[in-house]
Amino acid sequence: MSTTTLEPTLEKAMKIEDTASYANNIKNVTVIGAGTMGNGICHVFAQCGYKVSMMDVSQDAMNRALATIAKNFDRQIAKQSITEADKEKAMANIATYTSMAESMSTADLVIEAATENIDLKIKIFKEIDTYAPEHCILATNTSSISITRISSQTKRMGKVIGMHFMNPVPVMKLIEVINGYATDKSTTNTIIDLSKMLGKVPCVVNDYPGFISNRILLPMINEAILSLQEGVAGVEEIDTIMKLGMAHPMGPLQLADFIGLDTCYSIMNVLHMGFGNQKYAPATLLANMVQAGFLGVKSGEGFYKHTPGSKELIVSERFSDKKWKI
Numbered sequence: 256m257s258t259t260t261l262e263p264t265l266e267k268a269m270k271i272e273d274t275a276s277y278a279n280n281i282k283n284v285t286v287i288g289a290g291t292m293g294n295g296i297c298h299v300f301a302q303c304g305y306k307v308s309m310m311d312v313s314q315d316a317m318n319r320a321l322a323t324i325a326k327n328f329d330r331q332i333a334k335q336s337i338t339e340a341d342k343e344k345a346m347a348n349i350a351t352y353t354s355m356a357e358s359m360s361t362a363d364l365v366i367e368a369a370t371e372n373i374d375l376k377i378k379i380f381k382e383i384d385t386y387a388p389e390h391c392i393l394a395t396n397t398s399s400i401s402i403t404r405i406s407s408q409t410k411r412m413g414k415v416i417g418m419h420f421m422n423p424v425p426v427m428k429l430i431e432v433i434n435g436y437a438t439d440k441s442t443t444n445t446i447i448d449l450s451k452m453l454g455k456v457p458c459v460v461n462d463y464p465g466f467i468s469n470r471i472l473l474p475m476i477n478e479a480i481l482s483l484q485e486g487v488a489g490v491e492e493i494d495t496i497m498k499l500g501m502a503h504p505m506g507p508l509q510l511a512d513f514i515g516l517d518t519c520y521s522i523m524n525v526l527h528m529g530f531g532n533q534k535y536a537p538a539t540l541l542a543n544m545v546q547a548g549f550l551g552v553k554s555g556e557g558f559y560k561h562t563p564g565s566k567e568l569i570v571s572e573r574f575s576d577k578k579w580k581i
């Protein structure tokens with residue numbers, strides 16, 4: 256077939272493609288998962304005046320999330336970036352739900368920020384597709400899982416997109432916007448504009464394992480864990496070298512504790528499987544720590560010991576001498 260026969264069809268297809276942005280139509284946002292990321296995402300939307308439905312299977316997780324959001328607003332008040340009245344208004348914008356169906360009956364945008372596990376996300380997206388209104392955009396905050404694979408579980412592949420916020424969400428400017436293979440142009444444009452309306456900077460990338468952020472960051476963290484595992488250096492030395500030598504604001508092991516070692520492990524597994532390359536195999540030490548429940552900040556101990564309210568960096572006793580075992 257000659258290109259001249261194809262051209263009119265292509266031209267037509269491009270003309271009918273909807274490239275409009277519907278960011279201004281988004282008023283109600285549902286956030287699935289009220290953990291580390293979910294609470295930050297709710298915080299930012301609520302502060303910007305959106306009606307936020309926070310949904311989690313655990314009411315305890317949502318109570319903790321509300322307490323964290325209130326505490327983080329108090330920090331902003333202390334820095335005089337918001338007032339007490341702003342805090343009250345924003346907190347009043349957040350409602351909590353344990354029922355998926357109820358949480359999204361009027362949603363214009365659903366952002367899934369549940370545990371990084373492919374089977375769980377597939378199950379959640381099937382449910383979201385059933386309950387969310389037809390016009391609703393479905394975004395996932397996944398760190399590494401294929402947007403295309405997640406979207407294929409729905410009957411609206413064009414409306415599914417990656418909206419990858421960074422931790423801590425209220426502070427970090429970047430949103431990595433990930434186009435699935437079948438994401439519509441108007442969905443991408445809507446999420447780009449919405450990100451800007453939240454005061455964030457969107458960066459659009461394509462759907463490959465780990466996207467850009469975690470394809471580059473996680474192998475570095477894993478290499479730091481391998482160096483510790485091999486006894487090349489201790490926790491403090493590894494983090495100090497990367498902080499002072501590379502001007503990183505925090506060392507890779509401290510960052511791993513912040514991200515959550517379970518999340519780091521899941522992302523490494525996605526990279527390992529997705530690229531089929533042994534260089535992405537997660538460190539045995541990382542696997543062992545996750546299996547033993549040493550998950551970093553969220554469990555109180557990882558490479559460091561974490562006491563709520565304290566910013567002091569104390570290396571976990573397990574790594575404070577050279578006798579520890581993997």
Ligand SMILES: NC(=O)c1ccc[n+]([C@@H]2O[C@H](COP(=O)([O-])OP(=O)(O)OC[C@H]3O[C@@H](n4cnc5c(N)ncnc54)[C@H](O)[C@@H]3O)[C@@H](O)[C@H]2O)c1
Nearest residue numbers: 288289290291292311312316368369370371397398422514
């Ligand atoms: N932690 C980070 O630094 C970071 C950064 C960017 C993106 N992410 C991604 O964000 C997502 C969430 O990560 P996190 O660190 O907040 O995890 P987390 O473990 O802190 O929280 C996950 C929450 O999901 C809830 N959950 C589990 N199953 C659920 C279900 N069926 N329905 C509703 N809620 C459910 C859990 O109860 C928990 O509260 C993951 O996909 C992760 O990869 C994490």
